Amino acid sequence: MLDNIIIGQYLPGQSVLHRMDPRAKLSAIFLYIIVVFLANNWLTYAIVGVFALFTIALSRVSLRYIYKGMKPVILIVLFTFILQVLLTREGAVLYDLRWFKLYDGGLRQGIFISLRLLYLVMVTSLLTLTTKPLDITDGLESLLGPLKKIKLPVHEFALMMSIALRFIPTLLQETEKIMKAQMARGAEFTTGPILQRLKAFVPLLIPLFISSFKRAEDLALAMEARGYRGGEGRTRLRVLKWTGKDTIALFVLVVLAVGLYVLRTH
């Protein structure tokens, strides 16, 4: 039941994308999302697509993994494509069946929207494929740093995110163990009326909660014993380093954004 859940999809590697600063990658993705929404004609969609393929090539991640990331959305893409083709009535009629006319505008709209979805999924999954989850939270903490000025607990939030991330696999394992233990005692999780199934969940959740509270106690004790006193003045084992290639990447994306703004149909 829990085997086919992927937690993080990081693939170790040495490519330029792997070595980039997570802050640069996060800002670049943010810019790219805006850029994709700017595209609205053949030329701009082609440019955005070439850029996506170029980054995939740079990452040296095999296409198999990119495809795996895209699989869940392919159905949705097909669905929106068909919806667009069926419902848009613009432009010249390309093909005329008695009950349905294929319009030039509908086909174009369908292709554009499908491409937009595919580009977004491709590039965002590249982020998780080439960046360790912990680096992403570090990057987020650093990028959101200015919000500390208005008393938002950015450091605490990032730390809680890292702890939560770290314990997902452990918790999955534990859930499975408890489930098997209860099933060995005759518990049924998948059959019976709704109310009974709900009740079956209780003996699964109680041990899970209690062991998490105990684990939290241990971890908090260990942190305090090592002198954890909040984010102020805390040093790090892995320090984020902004290098030339990060600046170049951001520069390229800004150029792309400006270029698209000029080339899109107004």
Next chain:
Amino acid sequence: MHKGKVYKMVAVAMLSSIAYVLMLLDFPFPGLPVFLQIDFSEVPALLAAIIFGPLAGLAVEGIKNVLHYGLIGNLTGVPVGEVANFISGTIFILPASYFVRKYRTTKSLSGGLVIGTVAMTLMMSLLNYIIILPAYTWFLHAPQMSNTAMLNLITIGIAPFNIIKGLLITALFVFLYTRLAPWLNKQAQPTV
């Protein structure tokens, strides 16, 4: 439970982790549109809100959704579903947290959860009408839904979904909390 700030923070992180795992175990409810999936990730958030206060519940809702967006991604590239989940979850857990922390009875718990269900249903119907559905159609560039089509979808899909989800979680949480409360109270006593 008074075990210090670090403990509170770590415990909230653990509960968020459980919430994320429960979020992955979602299932469609027979008779409702498939994109409305029911999951029990509100349960750890409720527990956090009751034990550590409303802000902790808010944190669980937030972390769970950020993790979901970051690890699973989203079909529109923009976290519309996650934001919707965050808002509905927050509205759902706050009344129960307020009443239980004030009166500490089982009745206040179930009452608070029912109020939460009603508030969530009303709020989500309204938000879907004015923001969420238009946002989805805009991001997917689907043809704009007419107001009557949106109202239809809300009355046959979104409102019943929120009521059913709220009631299922209420039932599960009341079962759970009545069994967990003795242990939690024992933890709250000073041990040394």
